[in-house]
Amino acid sequence: MERVPILRIGPTLFVSIQIDLQDQSVLQLQEDLADQLVATRATGVIIDITAVEIVDSFIGRMLATIGSISRLFDAETVLVGMRPAVAITLVELGLSLDTVRTALNAEQGLRLLNGSS
Amino acid sequence: MDELLIESGDDVVRVRQRVRAVAADSGLSLVDQTKLVTAASELARNALIHGGGGTARVELATSAAGRAGIRVTFSDSGPGIADVDLALTDGWTTGDGLGLGLSGARRLVDEFELVSKPGQGTSVAVAKWSR
Amino acid sequence: MAEFLRANEAKLLDRWYEIVFSTVRGRSAADDLRAELADLYGLIVRVMSGTDESAFGELRAALAELSRSRARSGFSPSETAVAVFGLKDAVYEVVADAAEMVHEYLTFARMIDDLGLSTFEAYAAAREEIITQQAEAMLELSTPVVRLWDGIIAVPLVGTLDSARTQLVMEKMLDALVTTEARHAVIDITGVPTVDTEVAQHLLKTVMAARLLGAQCTICGIRPQIAHTIVSLGIEFGDITTKATLADALAHALHGAGLKVGPA
Numbered sequence: 001m002e003r004v005p006i007l008r009i010g011p012t013l014f015v016s017i018q019i020d021l022q023d024q025s026v027l028q029l030q031e032d033l034a035d036q037l038v039a040t041r042a043t044g045v046i047i048d049i050t051a052v053e054i055v056d057s058f059i060g061r062m063l064a065t066i067g068s069i070s071r072l073f074d075a076e077t078v079l080v081g082m083r084p085a086v087a088i089t090l091v092e093l094g095l096s097l098d099t100v101r102t103a104l105n106a107e108q109g110l111r112l113l114n115g116s117s
Numbered sequence: 118m119d120e121l122l123i124e125s126g127d128d129v130v131r132v133r134q135r136v137r138a139v140a141a142d143s144g145l146s147l148v149d150q151t152k153l154v155t156a157a158s159e160l161a162r163n164a165l166i167h168g169g170g171g172t173a174r175v176e177l178a179t180s181a182a183g184r185a186g187i188r189v190t191f192s193d194s195g196p197g198i199a200d201v202d203l204a205l206t207d208g209w210t211t212g213d214g215l216g217l218g219l220s221g222a223r224r225l226v227d228e229f230e231l232v233s234k235p236g237q238g239t240s241v242a243v244a245k246w247s248r
Numbered sequence: 249m250a251e252f253l254r255a256n257e258a259k260l261l262d263r264w265y266e267i268v269f270s271t272v273r274g275r276s277a278a279d280d281l282r283a284e285l286a287d288l289y290g291l292i293v294r295v296m297s298g299t300d301e302s303a304f305g306e307l308r309a310a311l312a313e314l315s316r317s318r319a320r321s322g323f324s325p326s327e328t329a330v331a332v333f334g335l336k337d338a339v340y341e342v343v344a345d346a347a348e349m350v351h352e353y354l355t356f357a358r359m360i361d362d363l364g365l366s367t368f369e370a371y372a373a374a375r376e377e378i379i380t381q382q383a384e385a386m387l388e389l390s391t392p393v394v395r396l397w398d399g400i401i402a403v404p405l406v407g408t409l410d411s412a413r414t415q416l417v418m419e420k421m422l423d424a425l426v427t428t429e430a431r432h433a434v435i436d437i438t439g440v441p442t443v444d445t446e447v448a449q450h451l452l453k454t455v456m457a458a459r460l461l462g463a464q465c466t467i468c469g470i471r472p473q474i475a476h477t478i479v480s481l482g483i484e485f486g487d488i489t490t491k492a493t494l495a496d497a498l499a500h501a502l503h504g505a506g507l508k509v510g511p512a
Contacts, residue, residue: 020133022126023162054133054151056158057218080462084422085151087460088415091453092152093221103462104429112462148419 004029006036012044012113013037013075014106018051026062033066037073044113045070048106050081060095067099076101078109119175123164123191132161132173136189139175143187144247152225153187153245159218160191160241168193168239178244186227186246194238201233249352250297253289253339260338261289267334271327284314292335296356311363315370319378325371332364391416393424400432400501401425402494403454406439414450418457425461432501433458436494438469448483455488464504466490468497 002025007014013036015029033045047063049055055063067077077100082090090097103109119139121132136157140150157173164171171193178188198204204219219241223229226243233239253260265285272281291310294303311332318328336357343349390406391413401424403417421433435454440447455465468491470478491497502509 020130022130024126053137054154054158056155056162057221058159058162079460082460083151084419084426084457084461085148087422087457088148088418089151089155089225090460091418091457092224093155093218096456097460101462102460104426104431108429108431108462148415 001025001028003032006032008036008040008042011042012046012110013040013042014046014048016048016051020054021052021059023058026059030062030066030069034069034073037070037075043075044110045075045077046106046109046113047077047079047100048081049079049086050083050105052086053083055082055086055090057093057095060090060093060097064095064097064099067097071099076113078103078112080104080106080109121173121175122170123161123173123193124170125165129158129161129165132175133158135173135175136187139177139187140245143177144185145187145245146248149245149247153189153243156222156225156243157189157191159222160189160243163218163241164191164193164195164239168195171195171238180227180244180246182246184246184248186244188228188242188244190240190242192238192240197235197237197239198231198233199235201231205231249349249356250293252343252349252352253293253296256342257289257293260335260342261286263338263341264289264335267337268331271330271334275321275323288314288332289335292360295359307363308366311367312370315367316374319371319374325368328367328371329364332360332367336360387413387416391420393420395424395428395430396434396498397502397505397507399428399430399505400434400498401428401430402434402436402498404436404439408442409437409440409447409450411450414453418454421454422457422461425458425463431463432504433463433465434494434497434501435465435467436469436497437467438471438494440469443470443474443478443483445481445483448478448481448485452485452488464501466497466500468492468494 001022002019004015004017004021004025013033015033036042037045045066047066063079070077079097079100080103082102101112103112119135121135122128123132133154137150137154140153145153161173164173171191174190176188177185179185205223206220219231222243227246228242228244230242231239265282268285269278269281288307288310291303291307294300295307315325315328339353339356343353392404394402394404396402401421403421405417407413424430425433435451437443437451451467455467458465466489467485470490470492489500491500499509
Protein backbone atom coordinates (compact mmCIF):
# COMPACT_ATOMS: atom_id res chain seq x y z
CA MET A 1 0.00 0.00 0.00
CA GLU A 2 1.33 3.39 -0.99
CA ARG A 3 1.80 5.87 1.81
CA VAL A 4 1.42 9.54 0.88
CA PRO A 5 4.43 11.58 2.12
CA ILE A 6 3.75 14.64 4.28
CA LEU A 7 6.21 17.53 4.10
CA ARG A 8 6.56 20.24 6.66
CA ILE A 9 7.57 23.78 5.73
CA GLY A 10 7.33 26.15 8.67
CA PRO A 11 3.83 26.03 10.18
CA THR A 12 2.36 24.30 7.13
CA LEU A 13 2.05 20.66 6.19
CA PHE A 14 2.18 19.83 2.48
CA VAL A 15 0.61 16.79 0.92
CA SER A 16 0.85 16.16 -2.80
CA ILE A 17 -1.27 13.31 -4.11
CA GLN A 18 0.47 12.01 -7.20
CA ILE A 19 -1.03 8.64 -7.84
CA ASP A 20 -4.35 6.90 -8.14
CA LEU A 21 -5.02 6.27 -4.46
CA GLN A 22 -6.50 3.14 -3.07
CA ASP A 23 -9.08 3.68 -0.33
CA GLN A 24 -6.72 2.31 2.33
CA SER A 25 -4.07 4.85 1.39
CA VAL A 26 -6.49 7.72 1.87
CA LEU A 27 -7.51 6.42 5.28
CA GLN A 28 -3.84 6.06 6.17
CA LEU A 29 -3.24 9.64 5.06
CA GLN A 30 -5.95 10.82 7.44
CA GLU A 31 -4.23 9.04 10.31
CA ASP A 32 -0.75 10.23 9.36
CA LEU A 33 -1.93 13.84 9.05
CA ALA A 34 -3.59 13.74 12.46
CA ASP A 35 -0.34 12.39 13.95
CA GLN A 36 1.71 15.06 12.21
CA LEU A 37 -0.62 17.89 13.24
CA VAL A 38 -0.19 16.90 16.86
CA ALA A 39 3.56 16.34 16.56
CA THR A 40 4.37 19.56 14.72
CA ARG A 41 1.55 21.81 15.94
CA ALA A 42 1.17 22.94 12.33
CA THR A 43 -1.56 25.52 11.72
CA GLY A 44 -2.15 24.84 8.03
CA VAL A 45 -2.45 21.90 5.66
CA ILE A 46 -2.20 22.15 1.90
CA ILE A 47 -3.43 19.17 -0.09
CA ASP A 48 -2.36 19.36 -3.72
CA ILE A 49 -4.60 17.35 -6.02
CA THR A 50 -3.31 18.76 -9.30
CA ALA A 51 -2.36 15.25 -10.43
CA VAL A 52 -5.61 13.65 -9.34
CA GLU A 53 -7.90 12.74 -12.22
CA ILE A 54 -10.73 11.11 -10.29
CA VAL A 55 -12.36 12.13 -7.03
CA ASP A 56 -15.37 9.99 -6.23
CA SER A 57 -17.73 10.31 -3.27
CA PHE A 58 -15.54 8.21 -0.98
CA ILE A 59 -12.38 10.18 -1.65
CA GLY A 60 -14.37 13.41 -1.54
CA ARG A 61 -15.73 12.53 1.89
CA MET A 62 -12.23 11.60 3.06
CA LEU A 63 -10.92 14.99 2.00
CA ALA A 64 -13.79 16.69 3.84
CA THR A 65 -13.00 14.55 6.91
CA ILE A 66 -9.36 15.62 6.77
CA GLY A 67 -10.64 19.19 6.89
CA SER A 68 -12.72 18.47 9.99
CA ILE A 69 -9.88 16.65 11.72
CA SER A 70 -7.49 19.51 11.05
CA ARG A 71 -9.95 21.96 12.47
CA LEU A 72 -10.05 19.95 15.70
CA PHE A 73 -6.35 20.67 15.97
CA ASP A 74 -6.95 24.33 15.17
CA ALA A 75 -5.42 24.00 11.73
CA GLU A 76 -6.89 25.06 8.43
CA THR A 77 -6.88 22.89 5.31
CA VAL A 78 -6.69 24.19 1.77
CA LEU A 79 -7.33 21.92 -1.19
CA VAL A 80 -5.42 23.14 -4.25
CA GLY A 81 -5.17 22.32 -7.91
CA MET A 82 -8.51 20.69 -8.50
CA ARG A 83 -8.97 19.94 -12.19
CA PRO A 84 -12.03 21.47 -13.91
CA ALA A 85 -13.34 18.04 -14.97
CA VAL A 86 -13.07 16.84 -11.37
CA ALA A 87 -14.85 19.93 -10.05
CA ILE A 88 -17.71 19.51 -12.51
CA THR A 89 -18.06 15.85 -11.53
CA LEU A 90 -18.00 16.57 -7.80
CA VAL A 91 -20.68 19.23 -8.21
CA GLU A 92 -22.83 16.74 -10.11
CA LEU A 93 -22.35 14.28 -7.24
CA GLY A 94 -23.50 16.98 -4.84
CA LEU A 95 -20.31 17.13 -2.79
CA SER A 96 -19.51 20.65 -1.70
CA LEU A 97 -16.50 19.97 0.53
CA ASP A 98 -17.41 22.75 2.99
CA THR A 99 -14.82 21.85 5.59
CA VAL A 100 -11.89 22.69 3.38
CA ARG A 101 -10.97 25.90 1.66
CA THR A 102 -9.84 25.81 -1.91
CA ALA A 103 -7.32 27.59 -4.12
CA LEU A 104 -6.02 27.26 -7.64
CA ASN A 105 -2.49 26.30 -6.67
CA ALA A 106 -0.13 25.88 -3.73
CA GLU A 107 1.05 29.48 -3.94
CA GLN A 108 -2.46 30.89 -3.66
CA GLY A 109 -3.19 28.31 -1.02
CA LEU A 110 -0.34 29.59 1.11
CA ARG A 111 -1.53 33.16 0.67
CA LEU A 112 -4.93 32.08 1.96
CA LEU A 113 -3.39 30.42 5.00
CA ASN A 114 -1.26 33.45 5.76
CA GLY A 115 -4.31 35.64 5.82
CA SER A 116 -3.56 37.89 2.87
CA SER A 117 -6.11 37.79 0.03
CA MET B 118 -14.36 -6.53 -23.98
CA ASP B 119 -12.68 -6.84 -20.61
CA GLU B 120 -13.81 -8.58 -17.49
CA LEU B 121 -12.15 -7.62 -14.23
CA LEU B 122 -12.43 -9.19 -10.80
CA ILE B 123 -13.22 -6.90 -7.90
CA GLU B 124 -11.92 -8.44 -4.73
CA SER B 125 -9.82 -5.77 -3.09
CA GLY B 126 -9.24 -2.04 -2.86
CA ASP B 127 -6.48 -2.42 -5.45
CA ASP B 128 -9.02 -3.92 -7.84
CA VAL B 129 -11.18 -0.82 -7.53
CA VAL B 130 -8.19 1.21 -8.66
CA ARG B 131 -7.61 -1.25 -11.48
CA VAL B 132 -11.20 -0.87 -12.66
CA ARG B 133 -10.80 2.92 -12.64
CA GLN B 134 -7.64 2.68 -14.69
CA ARG B 135 -9.13 0.26 -17.20
CA VAL B 136 -12.27 2.32 -17.73
CA ARG B 137 -10.14 5.44 -18.09
CA ALA B 138 -7.92 3.77 -20.70
CA VAL B 139 -10.88 2.60 -22.77
CA ALA B 140 -12.66 5.93 -22.37
CA ALA B 141 -9.63 7.85 -23.59
CA ASP B 142 -9.82 6.04 -26.92
CA SER B 143 -13.56 6.20 -27.35
CA GLY B 144 -14.13 9.80 -28.39
CA LEU B 145 -15.64 10.92 -25.09
CA SER B 146 -14.78 14.47 -23.97
CA LEU B 147 -12.49 14.84 -20.95
CA VAL B 148 -15.35 15.82 -18.66
CA ASP B 149 -17.43 12.87 -19.85
CA GLN B 150 -14.49 10.51 -19.34
CA THR B 151 -14.04 11.82 -15.81
CA LYS B 152 -17.73 11.38 -15.04
CA LEU B 153 -17.78 7.82 -16.34
CA VAL B 154 -14.64 6.75 -14.49
CA THR B 155 -15.94 8.35 -11.29
CA ALA B 156 -19.26 6.50 -11.63
CA ALA B 157 -17.33 3.28 -12.28
CA SER B 158 -15.29 3.90 -9.15
CA GLU B 159 -18.47 4.29 -7.05
CA LEU B 160 -20.02 1.14 -8.47
CA ALA B 161 -16.84 -0.92 -8.18
CA ARG B 162 -16.55 0.05 -4.55
CA ASN B 163 -20.18 -0.88 -3.96
CA ALA B 164 -19.61 -4.29 -5.48
CA LEU B 165 -16.65 -4.78 -3.18
CA ILE B 166 -18.06 -3.43 0.06
CA HIS B 167 -21.78 -4.15 -0.19
CA GLY B 168 -21.67 -7.00 -2.64
CA GLY B 169 -18.80 -8.93 -1.07
CA GLY B 170 -16.81 -8.78 -4.28
CA GLY B 171 -17.83 -9.01 -7.92
CA THR B 172 -16.85 -8.32 -11.49
CA ALA B 173 -16.75 -5.44 -13.91
CA ARG B 174 -17.14 -5.78 -17.66
CA VAL B 175 -15.92 -2.93 -19.84
CA GLU B 176 -16.91 -2.84 -23.50
CA LEU B 177 -17.09 -0.42 -26.39
CA ALA B 178 -20.67 -0.02 -27.50
CA THR B 179 -23.01 2.00 -29.70
CA SER B 180 -26.10 3.78 -28.48
CA ALA B 181 -29.54 3.28 -29.99
CA ALA B 182 -29.05 6.56 -31.82
CA GLY B 183 -25.80 5.37 -33.30
CA ARG B 184 -23.30 7.18 -31.08
CA ALA B 185 -20.07 5.48 -30.06
CA GLY B 186 -19.35 5.05 -26.39
CA ILE B 187 -18.72 2.67 -23.53
CA ARG B 188 -20.78 0.34 -21.41
CA VAL B 189 -19.59 -0.92 -18.03
CA THR B 190 -21.49 -3.64 -16.18
CA PHE B 191 -20.93 -4.45 -12.50
CA SER B 192 -22.16 -7.69 -11.00
CA ASP B 193 -21.94 -9.12 -7.54
CA SER B 194 -23.60 -12.04 -5.77
CA GLY B 195 -24.06 -10.18 -2.53
CA PRO B 196 -27.21 -9.72 -0.46
CA GLY B 197 -28.96 -7.64 -3.09
CA ILE B 198 -30.99 -4.48 -2.53
CA ALA B 199 -34.41 -4.82 -0.91
CA ASP B 200 -35.79 -1.41 -1.83
CA VAL B 201 -34.41 -0.42 -5.20
CA ASP B 202 -36.61 2.68 -5.41
CA LEU B 203 -35.28 3.94 -2.11
CA ALA B 204 -31.72 3.27 -3.20
CA LEU B 205 -32.26 5.33 -6.31
CA THR B 206 -34.14 8.29 -4.88
CA ASP B 207 -32.42 11.22 -6.36
CA GLY B 208 -31.33 13.67 -3.73
CA TRP B 209 -28.72 15.95 -5.13
CA THR B 210 -28.13 17.61 -1.82
CA THR B 211 -28.86 14.70 0.49
CA GLY B 212 -27.57 11.68 -1.41
CA ASP B 213 -29.64 8.58 -2.02
CA GLY B 214 -31.69 6.71 0.55
CA LEU B 215 -29.16 4.03 1.35
CA GLY B 216 -25.90 5.93 1.11
CA LEU B 217 -24.74 3.74 -1.76
CA GLY B 218 -23.84 6.62 -4.02
CA LEU B 219 -26.15 5.15 -6.66
CA SER B 220 -28.12 8.31 -7.36
CA GLY B 221 -24.88 10.22 -7.75
CA ALA B 222 -23.45 7.64 -10.14
CA ARG B 223 -26.69 7.71 -12.10
CA ARG B 224 -26.42 11.47 -12.61
CA LEU B 225 -22.99 11.04 -14.11
CA VAL B 226 -23.91 8.63 -16.89
CA ASP B 227 -26.25 8.56 -19.89
CA GLU B 228 -27.74 5.13 -19.24
CA PHE B 229 -28.19 3.40 -15.91
CA GLU B 230 -29.80 0.02 -15.36
CA LEU B 231 -30.01 -1.66 -11.98
CA VAL B 232 -31.25 -5.17 -11.35
CA SER B 233 -31.26 -6.43 -7.81
CA LYS B 234 -33.22 -8.74 -5.55
CA PRO B 235 -32.53 -9.72 -1.98
CA GLY B 236 -30.51 -12.90 -2.06
CA GLN B 237 -29.85 -12.64 -5.78
CA GLY B 238 -27.04 -10.17 -5.97
CA THR B 239 -26.91 -6.91 -7.86
CA SER B 240 -26.12 -5.97 -11.41
CA VAL B 241 -25.61 -2.37 -12.54
CA ALA B 242 -24.98 -1.44 -16.16
CA VAL B 243 -23.98 2.11 -17.07
CA ALA B 244 -23.16 3.69 -20.39
CA LYS B 245 -21.78 6.99 -21.61
CA TRP B 246 -22.01 8.11 -25.23
CA SER B 247 -19.95 10.57 -27.23
CA ARG B 248 -21.73 13.74 -28.34
CA MET C 249 -36.03 -7.24 -66.34
CA ALA C 250 -32.32 -6.64 -65.94
CA GLU C 251 -31.82 -7.67 -69.56
CA PHE C 252 -34.56 -5.33 -70.65
CA LEU C 253 -33.06 -2.44 -68.74
CA ARG C 254 -29.61 -3.15 -70.16
CA ALA C 255 -30.87 -3.45 -73.72
CA ASN C 256 -32.85 -0.22 -73.57
CA GLU C 257 -30.45 1.75 -71.43
CA ALA C 258 -29.90 4.71 -73.73
CA LYS C 259 -33.61 5.26 -74.39
CA LEU C 260 -34.73 4.77 -70.77
CA LEU C 261 -31.93 6.88 -69.33
CA ASP C 262 -32.75 9.74 -71.68
CA ARG C 263 -36.44 9.61 -70.80
CA TRP C 264 -35.69 9.40 -67.06
CA TYR C 265 -33.38 12.38 -67.35
CA GLU C 266 -36.09 14.35 -69.15
CA ILE C 267 -38.65 13.59 -66.46
CA VAL C 268 -36.34 14.57 -63.63
CA PHE C 269 -34.89 17.61 -65.32
CA SER C 270 -38.32 19.14 -65.72
CA THR C 271 -38.78 19.05 -61.93
CA VAL C 272 -35.35 20.31 -61.08
CA ARG C 273 -35.96 23.81 -62.38
CA GLY C 274 -32.36 24.82 -62.69
CA ARG C 275 -31.26 23.83 -59.22
CA SER C 276 -28.97 21.10 -60.51
CA ALA C 277 -26.42 21.37 -63.29
CA ALA C 278 -27.55 19.32 -66.32
CA ASP C 279 -24.29 17.36 -66.59
CA ASP C 280 -24.19 16.51 -62.88
CA LEU C 281 -27.79 15.34 -62.98
CA ARG C 282 -27.16 13.16 -66.01
CA ALA C 283 -24.12 11.57 -64.42
CA GLU C 284 -26.02 10.94 -61.15
CA LEU C 285 -28.86 9.22 -62.95
CA ALA C 286 -26.48 7.16 -65.09
CA ASP C 287 -24.75 5.91 -61.91
CA LEU C 288 -28.06 5.01 -60.29
CA TYR C 289 -29.25 3.31 -63.45
CA GLY C 290 -26.16 1.15 -63.54
CA LEU C 291 -26.59 0.17 -59.89
CA ILE C 292 -30.27 -0.64 -60.37
CA VAL C 293 -29.46 -2.91 -63.32
CA ARG C 294 -26.87 -4.73 -61.19
CA VAL C 295 -29.37 -5.21 -58.39
CA MET C 296 -32.08 -6.46 -60.77
CA SER C 297 -29.70 -8.99 -62.30
CA GLY C 298 -29.53 -10.60 -58.88
CA THR C 299 -25.97 -11.79 -59.23
CA ASP C 300 -24.15 -8.93 -57.54
CA GLU C 301 -24.16 -9.25 -53.74
CA SER C 302 -22.87 -5.81 -52.93
CA ALA C 303 -24.99 -3.95 -55.47
CA PHE C 304 -27.98 -3.37 -53.19
CA GLY C 305 -25.83 -1.91 -50.43
CA GLU C 306 -24.11 0.38 -52.90
CA LEU C 307 -27.43 1.46 -54.37
CA ARG C 308 -28.84 2.39 -50.95
CA ALA C 309 -25.65 4.28 -50.14
CA ALA C 310 -25.76 6.15 -53.44
CA LEU C 311 -29.40 7.11 -52.83
CA ALA C 312 -28.65 8.21 -49.28
CA GLU C 313 -25.85 10.43 -50.55
CA LEU C 314 -28.14 11.83 -53.23
CA SER C 315 -30.79 12.65 -50.61
CA ARG C 316 -28.25 14.34 -48.36
CA SER C 317 -26.79 16.53 -51.08
CA ARG C 318 -30.25 17.46 -52.33
CA ALA C 319 -31.34 18.30 -48.78
CA ARG C 320 -28.41 20.67 -48.51
CA SER C 321 -29.32 22.25 -51.86
CA GLY C 322 -32.80 22.96 -50.60
CA PHE C 323 -34.77 20.29 -52.46
CA SER C 324 -37.90 19.04 -50.75
CA PRO C 325 -37.92 15.31 -49.96
CA SER C 326 -40.83 14.72 -52.35
CA GLU C 327 -38.81 16.18 -55.17
CA THR C 328 -36.02 13.72 -54.49
CA ALA C 329 -38.43 10.79 -54.20
CA VAL C 330 -40.23 11.82 -57.39
CA ALA C 331 -36.90 11.87 -59.16
CA VAL C 332 -36.44 8.20 -58.21
CA PHE C 333 -40.01 7.28 -59.17
CA GLY C 334 -39.36 8.91 -62.54
CA LEU C 335 -37.59 5.75 -63.69
CA LYS C 336 -40.79 3.78 -63.14
CA ASP C 337 -42.61 6.15 -65.52
CA ALA C 338 -39.87 5.90 -68.10
CA VAL C 339 -39.97 2.09 -68.02
CA TYR C 340 -43.76 1.93 -67.97
CA GLU C 341 -44.00 4.02 -71.13
CA VAL C 342 -42.01 1.35 -72.95
CA VAL C 343 -43.53 -1.85 -71.48
CA ALA C 344 -47.15 -0.65 -71.29
CA ASP C 345 -48.19 -2.83 -74.19
CA ALA C 346 -45.99 -5.85 -73.45
CA ALA C 347 -48.25 -8.22 -71.48
CA GLU C 348 -45.42 -10.65 -70.75
CA MET C 349 -43.52 -7.98 -68.82
CA VAL C 350 -46.34 -7.23 -66.34
CA HIS C 351 -45.07 -9.49 -63.56
CA GLU C 352 -41.51 -8.33 -63.85
CA TYR C 353 -42.57 -4.72 -64.05
CA LEU C 354 -44.52 -5.02 -60.80
CA THR C 355 -41.52 -6.44 -58.97
CA PHE C 356 -39.35 -3.72 -60.42
CA ALA C 357 -41.89 -1.03 -59.49
CA ARG C 358 -42.06 -2.27 -55.90
CA MET C 359 -38.31 -2.07 -55.57
CA ILE C 360 -38.27 1.47 -56.94
CA ASP C 361 -41.04 2.41 -54.48
CA ASP C 362 -38.91 1.15 -51.56
CA LEU C 363 -35.92 3.08 -52.82
CA GLY C 364 -38.01 6.23 -53.15
CA LEU C 365 -39.18 5.87 -49.54
CA SER C 366 -35.64 5.35 -48.34
CA THR C 367 -34.70 8.72 -49.81
CA PHE C 368 -37.28 10.26 -47.49
CA GLU C 369 -35.66 8.67 -44.47
CA ALA C 370 -32.19 9.77 -45.53
CA TYR C 371 -33.52 13.29 -46.05
CA ALA C 372 -35.00 13.45 -42.58
CA ALA C 373 -31.78 12.19 -41.04
CA ALA C 374 -29.73 14.78 -42.93
CA ARG C 375 -31.98 17.63 -41.71
CA GLU C 376 -31.74 16.37 -38.13
CA GLU C 377 -27.97 16.47 -38.37
CA ILE C 378 -28.01 20.05 -39.65
CA ILE C 379 -30.33 21.13 -36.84
CA THR C 380 -28.14 19.51 -34.21
CA GLN C 381 -25.00 21.14 -35.60
CA GLN C 382 -26.67 24.54 -35.62
CA ALA C 383 -27.89 24.11 -32.07
CA GLU C 384 -24.36 23.28 -30.94
CA ALA C 385 -22.90 26.25 -32.78
CA MET C 386 -25.46 28.53 -31.16
CA LEU C 387 -24.64 27.13 -27.76
CA GLU C 388 -20.93 27.82 -28.24
CA LEU C 389 -21.54 31.34 -29.47
CA SER C 390 -23.77 32.28 -26.59
CA THR C 391 -21.32 31.29 -23.85
CA PRO C 392 -18.39 33.72 -23.86
CA VAL C 393 -16.16 34.25 -20.82
CA VAL C 394 -14.43 37.62 -20.53
CA ARG C 395 -11.68 38.96 -18.32
CA LEU C 396 -12.94 42.08 -16.55
CA TRP C 397 -9.78 42.80 -14.63
CA ASP C 398 -6.78 41.03 -13.16
CA GLY C 399 -8.21 38.12 -11.28
CA ILE C 400 -11.82 38.86 -12.22
CA ILE C 401 -13.72 37.14 -15.00
CA ALA C 402 -17.28 37.65 -16.18
CA VAL C 403 -19.63 35.05 -17.56
CA PRO C 404 -22.58 36.74 -19.32
CA LEU C 405 -25.37 34.23 -19.82
CA VAL C 406 -27.76 34.70 -22.72
CA GLY C 407 -30.78 32.49 -23.14
CA THR C 408 -32.32 29.75 -21.08
CA LEU C 409 -30.00 28.01 -18.65
CA ASP C 410 -30.65 24.33 -19.23
CA SER C 411 -28.37 21.49 -18.22
CA ALA C 412 -26.58 21.43 -21.58
CA ARG C 413 -25.68 25.10 -21.35
CA THR C 414 -24.79 24.78 -17.68
CA GLN C 415 -22.26 22.08 -18.55
CA LEU C 416 -20.71 24.29 -21.21
CA VAL C 417 -20.69 27.34 -18.93
CA MET C 418 -19.00 25.40 -16.14
CA GLU C 419 -16.34 24.03 -18.49
CA LYS C 420 -15.55 27.40 -20.04
CA MET C 421 -15.64 29.26 -16.74
CA LEU C 422 -13.38 26.78 -14.96
CA ASP C 423 -10.88 26.69 -17.84
CA ALA C 424 -10.83 30.50 -17.76
CA LEU C 425 -10.25 30.48 -13.98
CA VAL C 426 -7.24 28.21 -14.47
CA THR C 427 -5.79 30.19 -17.39
CA THR C 428 -6.26 33.63 -15.88
CA GLU C 429 -5.72 32.52 -12.25
CA ALA C 430 -8.78 34.57 -11.46
CA ARG C 431 -10.20 34.44 -7.96
CA HIS C 432 -13.47 36.06 -8.76
CA ALA C 433 -16.19 35.27 -11.27
CA VAL C 434 -19.18 37.47 -12.00
CA ILE C 435 -22.11 35.60 -13.47
CA ASP C 436 -24.42 37.98 -15.31
CA ILE C 437 -27.91 36.62 -15.76
CA THR C 438 -29.42 39.69 -17.43
CA GLY C 439 -29.95 37.62 -20.57
CA VAL C 440 -31.64 34.72 -18.82
CA PRO C 441 -35.39 35.13 -19.40
CA THR C 442 -36.71 33.16 -16.42
CA VAL C 443 -35.28 31.94 -13.16
CA ASP C 444 -37.15 29.00 -11.70
CA THR C 445 -35.97 26.37 -9.23
CA GLU C 446 -34.25 24.39 -11.98
CA VAL C 447 -32.33 27.39 -13.28
CA ALA C 448 -31.44 28.34 -9.71
CA GLN C 449 -30.03 24.86 -9.15
CA HIS C 450 -27.92 25.18 -12.30
CA LEU C 451 -26.61 28.53 -11.06
CA LEU C 452 -25.82 27.01 -7.68
CA LYS C 453 -23.90 24.20 -9.36
CA THR C 454 -21.89 26.70 -11.36
CA VAL C 455 -21.02 28.67 -8.22
CA MET C 456 -20.06 25.47 -6.38
CA ALA C 457 -17.77 24.45 -9.23
CA ALA C 458 -16.02 27.83 -9.19
CA ARG C 459 -15.56 27.58 -5.43
CA LEU C 460 -13.85 24.22 -5.76
CA LEU C 461 -11.23 26.05 -7.79
CA GLY C 462 -10.85 28.72 -5.13
CA ALA C 463 -12.93 31.43 -6.80
CA GLN C 464 -15.71 33.53 -5.35
CA CYS C 465 -18.81 34.19 -7.39
CA THR C 466 -21.14 37.14 -7.59
CA ILE C 467 -24.40 36.85 -9.46
CA CYS C 468 -25.69 40.00 -11.10
CA GLY C 469 -28.32 41.05 -13.58
CA ILE C 470 -31.32 40.15 -11.51
CA ARG C 471 -34.16 42.06 -13.10
CA PRO C 472 -37.03 43.41 -10.94
CA GLN C 473 -39.48 41.05 -12.66
CA ILE C 474 -37.55 37.90 -11.87
CA ALA C 475 -36.67 39.08 -8.37
CA HIS C 476 -40.31 38.61 -7.45
CA THR C 477 -40.40 35.12 -8.97
CA ILE C 478 -37.24 34.10 -7.17
CA VAL C 479 -38.58 35.17 -3.78
CA SER C 480 -42.02 33.64 -4.24
CA LEU C 481 -40.49 30.34 -5.31
CA GLY C 482 -38.52 30.34 -2.08
CA ILE C 483 -35.19 30.20 -3.88
CA GLU C 484 -32.36 31.13 -1.56
CA PHE C 485 -28.94 32.09 -2.80
CA GLY C 486 -27.49 31.59 0.65
CA ASP C 487 -24.10 33.15 1.03
CA ILE C 488 -23.70 33.93 -2.66
CA THR C 489 -23.64 37.71 -3.16
CA THR C 490 -26.15 38.93 -5.67
CA LYS C 491 -26.20 42.38 -7.23
CA ALA C 492 -28.50 44.16 -9.64
CA THR C 493 -25.95 45.34 -12.18
CA LEU C 494 -22.63 44.22 -13.60
CA ALA C 495 -21.14 47.53 -12.41
CA ASP C 496 -22.12 46.79 -8.82
CA ALA C 497 -20.76 43.27 -9.12
CA LEU C 498 -17.46 44.56 -10.51
CA ALA C 499 -17.14 47.06 -7.68
CA HIS C 500 -17.83 44.27 -5.19
CA ALA C 501 -15.24 41.99 -6.81
CA LEU C 502 -12.64 44.74 -6.89
CA HIS C 503 -13.27 45.43 -3.24
CA GLY C 504 -12.86 41.75 -2.51
CA ALA C 505 -9.53 41.83 -4.35
CA GLY C 506 -8.40 44.73 -2.22
CA LEU C 507 -8.63 47.20 -5.09
CA LYS C 508 -10.31 50.55 -5.31
CA VAL C 509 -11.28 52.71 -8.29
CA GLY C 510 -10.92 56.44 -7.86
CA PRO C 511 -10.26 59.65 -9.74
CA ALA C 512 -6.85 59.95 -11.42
